[in-house]
Amino acid sequence: MTEKKVRVRFAPSPTGALHIGGVRTALYNYLFAKKHGGDFILRIEDTDQGRFVPGAEQYIIESLKWVGIEPNEGIGFGDGEYAPYRQSDRKPMYKKYVDQLINDGFAYYAFDTAEELDAMRDRLKASNVDSKYDPITRSAMKNSLTLPEDETKRRLENGDPFVVRIKLPRKDEVKFHDEIRGWVTFNTSTMDDKVLYKSDGMPTYHMANVVDDYSMKITHVIRGEEWLPSAPLHVLLYKYLGWEDAMPKFAHLPLLLKPDGNGKLSKRDGDKLGFPVFPLDWVDPNTGEKSSGYKQAGYLPEAVINLLAFLGWNPGTAQELFNKQELIAAFSLERVSKHGAKFDQNKAKWFNHQYIKMEDNSLLAVELNKQLAAQNITADSTYVEQVCGLIKEKISFTKELFDYSNYFFVEPSVYDETVIKKRWNEKSPLVIAELITLLNNISDFNHANIEAAYHEALTKNEVESKDFLQMFRVCLSGLAGGPPMFEMAALFGKQSTINRLESALQRIK
RNA sequence: GGCUCGUUCGUCUAUCGGUUAGGACAAUUGGUUUUCAUCCAAUAAAGAGGGGUUCGACUCCCCUACGAGCUACCA
Numbered sequence: 097m098t099e100k101k102v103r104v105r106f107a108p109s110p111t112g113a114l115h116i117g118g119v120r121t122a123l124y125n126y127l128f129a130k131k132h133g134g135d136f137i138l139r140i141e142d143t144d145q146g147r148f149v150p151g152a153e154q155y156i157i158e159s160l161k162w163v164g165i166e167p168n169e170g171i172g173f174g175d176g177e178y179a180p181y182r183q184s185d186r187k188p189m190y191k192k193y194v195d196q197l198i199n200d201g202f203a204y205y206a207f208d209t210a211e212e213l214d215a216m217r218d219r220l221k222a223s224n225v226d227s228k229y230d231p232i233t234r235s236a237m238k239n240s241l242t243l244p245e246d247e248t249k250r251r252l253e254n255g256d257p258f259v260v261r262i263k264l265p266r267k268d269e270v271k272f273h274d275e276i277r278g279w280v281t282f283n284t285s286t287m288d289d290k291v292l293y294k295s296d297g298m299p300t301y302h303m304a305n306v307v308d309d310y311s312m313k314i315t316h317v318i319r320g321e322e323w324l325p326s327a328p329l330h331v332l333l334y335k336y337l338g339w340e341d342a343m344p345k346f347a348h349l350p351l352l353l354k355p356d357g358n359g360k361l362s363k364r365d366g367d368k369l370g371f372p373v374f375p376l377d378w379v380d381p382n383t384g385e386k387s388s389g390y391k392q393a394g395y396l397p398e399a400v401i402n403l404l405a406f407l408g409w410n411p412g413t414a415q416e417l418f419n420k421q422e423l424i425a426a427f428s429l430e431r432v433s434k435h436g437a438k439f440d441q442n443k444a445k446w447f448n449h450q451y452i453k454m455e456d457n458s459l460l461a462v463e464l465n466k467q468l469a470a471q472n473i474t475a476d477s478t479y480v481e482q483v484c485g486l487i488k489e490k491i492s493f494t495k496e497l498f499d500y501s502n503y504f505f506v507e508p509s510v511y512d513e514t515v516i517k518k519r520w521n522e523k524s525p526l527v528i529a530e531l532i533t534l535l536n537n538i539s540d541f542n543h544a545n546i547e548a549a550y551h552e553a554l555t556k557n558e559v560e561s562k563d564f565l566q567m568f569r570v571c572l573s574g575l576a577g578g579p580p581m582f583e584m585a586a587l588f589g590k591q592s593t594i595n596r597l598e599s600a601l602q603r604i605k
Numbered sequence: 606g607g608c609u610c611g612u613u614c615g616u617c618u619a620u621c622g623g624u625u626a627g628g629a630c631a632a633u634u635g636g637u638u639u640u641c642a643u644c645c646a647a648u649a650a651a652g653a654g655g656g657g658u659u660c661g662a663c664u665c666c667c668c669u670a671c672g673a674g675c676u677a678c679c680a
């Protein structure tokens with residue numbers, strides 16, 4: 097028997113910004129597909145036109161692009177042979193299978209109004225019975241199982257609104273193997289006759305999902321744990337549709353939880369938790385509410401992927417820093433954990449810090465240049481790169497680039513008071529004056545020569561380095577802390593370094 | 606309420622019956638550093654509770670507790 101080509105899909109609804117839990121689901125699908133030389137598909141599940149949010153689809157596409165997990169088929173990434181990839185564009189094909197289910201006796205028409213359904217549920221609740229549309233309650237409702245055949249026919253011909261519900265057996269065990277959880281068992285006695293086809297002519301998630309996965313030859317359904325309770329319904333659907341042999345394997349991922357452990361992370365959390373829940377900045381078109389994204393918060397996409405991968409999965413080794421290729425090589429569903437993971441800001445920050453340290457200076461310079469432009473500062477590109485190289489180990493987010501480097505571009509006008517109080521004395525002006533003279537004589541203005549000049553100026557004035565070095569830094573940058581002193585001065589260059597010392601000499605009293 | 610899934614340091618996790626229960630982040634302390642960051646070293650920190658099974662359970666089974674998800678003509 098030859099193994100089928102692995103095909104997995106990420107199938108979000110365009111109901112708002114994609115949140116990081118969704119990104120992680122997409123990532124695991126992507127890693128699994130790449131690991132097995134398979135396909136990764138993006139399908140848009142927009143069967144609920146009432147919840148459609150303009151811009152959401154584009155946002156999903158841009159998010160996947162930003163983190164670098166690009167589908168090889170699907171909306172925004174080019175059609176494959178299974179197009180279209182948007183469920184609203186696939187509408188005609190669902191009806192056929194719904195009819196098939198009805199003809200085969202696995203589904204039926206239901207004409208109950210919302211009020212009638214509510215009444216039924218209230219009544220059952222009042223008598224402490226589970227309120228569901230099931231083999232018992234359906235006998236008291238208006239559907240093609242209870243209505244005379246001609247009445248059903250009349251209503252349908254009349255154009256009366258109807259839905260189609262699955263007809264579940266009263267007591268039947270549904271068992272399936274989850275790639276992460278092992279065998280999971282449900283009984284149809286606890287399930288209800290879910291709507292498969294809505295009165296607006298659209299299928300529900302369940303129906304569309306099964307039909308699409310089947311017709312797109314999906315081999316593995318990797319999705320969030322919130323789908324576990326409806327998995328038996330899907331299994332039944334495969335069976336009733338005669339597709340049991342083609343049924344994909346299921347893997348239900350643990351959920352991403354809020355840091356306070358109070359429920360799963362959701363779109364609605366926005367910025368309330370103190371960290372972004374979205375990959376990119378997002379403005380809700382309906383409410384105008386703005387939420388920040390990882391990109392704009394200064395995260396590197398490689399770091400986001402790495403930290404997301406580790407929320408619910410681990411390689412079983414001590415290695416924690418993985419690039420995308422390494423993740424692909426190491427990933428397996430067997431090593432996905434079963435329980436939810438709380439998002440940890442500290443760890444996320446640490447991951448990003450690691451990636452910033454590893455990042456090419458030229459790439460960081462692109463970001464710093466943007467920040468400089470926003471301040472109307474222009475600078476030599478090589479200089480900007482070198483600045484990045486000097487400060488990158490100090491920052492955790494790219495948005496901090498300018499904050500930590502502004503004195504490289506603007507000579508200081510204020511100086512750290514506490515250092516001045518502690519270190520400035522009558523000898524200080526003498527040392528600085530001497531230093532200016534000595535620095536002026538340096539032909540190759542590198543850090544070693546600067547350091548030599550510095551020590552010479554100290555010796556001449558009988559000052560110890562520990563009493564003056566930080567003062568030197570303050571004269572040059574205004575700040576008490578920063579990158580290695582002499583390398584910093586070398587980067588400023590001879591002219592700027594001397595200018596800074598002269599300014600300091602005049603300003604500091 | 607019902608159904609299902611889950612439960613190891615504060616957090617993410619390793620352990621697939623026999624370990625001094627390991628690592629990482631965070632914390633604390635010390636060192637390095639002119640400083641901050643980095644870096645190095647160390648400290649503290651966990652098997653929810655109760656029953657079994659077993660020579661031996663974090664690991665297998667049961668119960669309880671707790672947590673989470675689902676319980677819509679939403680996905």
